[in-house]
Amino acid sequence: MSAPHMGGEEMEFIKDAFQKNWIAPVGENVNGFERDLSEYIGTKYAGAFTSGTASIHLALILLGVGEGDEVICQSFTFAATANPIRYQRATPVFVDSEAETSNIDPNLLEVAIKDRIKKGKKPKAIIVVHLYGMPAKMNQILQIAGKYDIPVIEDAAEALGSSIGNKKCGSFGKLGILSFNGNKIITTSGGGALLGNNSDLIKKARFFATQARDDAPHYEHSSIGYNYRMSNILAGIGRGQMKVLDLRVERRREVYKKYFSELGKTWLEPTMGFSNNCNDSLTEAVQSFKFIHKSPTGLYFLKEPAGYFSNRWLTTIILNSEQTKGVTRKDIRMAMKKENIEVRPLWKPMHLQPVFKQYPNYTNGISNWLFENGLCLPSGSNMTESDQMRVISTIKNALNIG
């Protein structure tokens, strides 16, 4: 669905590392990649680490999250967002999504914060995700987080290049994280970054990421450390990839636009104000989507709210099965499989995952409904136009609208 796409200059940076023999998790490429990232995102600092997951783990450590603490986490996401909460033996508290961006619902977030405080524990942090590249409602989220003085960690793993107004995703929270895993919009084969404006925090992240060595001529340790620093070779790939990032964003958006124009040209238009009923009912959730403009295909796309810019990392479609003449999501998935085309349902919400279902959650049915009715389409920036047309005609055939 999203293959690596090299730009051409990556090898130059790698060769340079070989020539200087900086085959280590330190060197010019690491420093250069961190500089490129902070300049691009617009934060004062960036630290390059082994993965997005490691970067989230470091963020939680820096914010003092420990055993027994509670951390609010967007439920509609990939497990890597939530796992580090458990690395710290803290308790995740999952919050459902709003229907417009499919990210954490600000109203439900406030319901959750108030209820946790009433139950005796103020959450230590809030993890917000920009899923599939679509920015979350950061203005409202930051306002609520500020009101209760809770720091926000922004999981921008899927949203490098996305923005609200002229502010890039990854720069809104107290700390932001990125991923350069093989399937992301740019890749170092594996890697991640932590972003922020507080130099002490980023310095401390680098300290914990290199086994927490105190300042001494010998090896002295007064904290538990990790081996999370990015390799200088991989950072070289990252420096090369940064040169083509804007091109990759442009191409992903073109891929999205092609799907949109070929598959019904209809956006999902949520009813505003639906929230905080705190249950996981699919029938109530479906009422929060007005299918105002009826899609000729029964397929719907997520619209960017005014001022929002999505990198369209993956194009997602939502199927309204009442409008597809009995064709189900599974029918489309099986038709694609037969053509050897990779598609996947949207992320299964964390509050429904066996490993997380015992933790507190505040739900409204939206993420569950999106999971039940959505599909991710192949969206790689190096997918050819004829590949995409093959995907489109397979979907059309499955819908009997060839």
Ligand SMILES: *Cc1c(COP(=O)(O)O)cnc(C)c1O
């Ligand atoms: C990919 C991803 C991560 C984890 O990044 P890794 O670099 O693979 O550890 C975290 N959150 C989200 C939303 C992701 O998509």
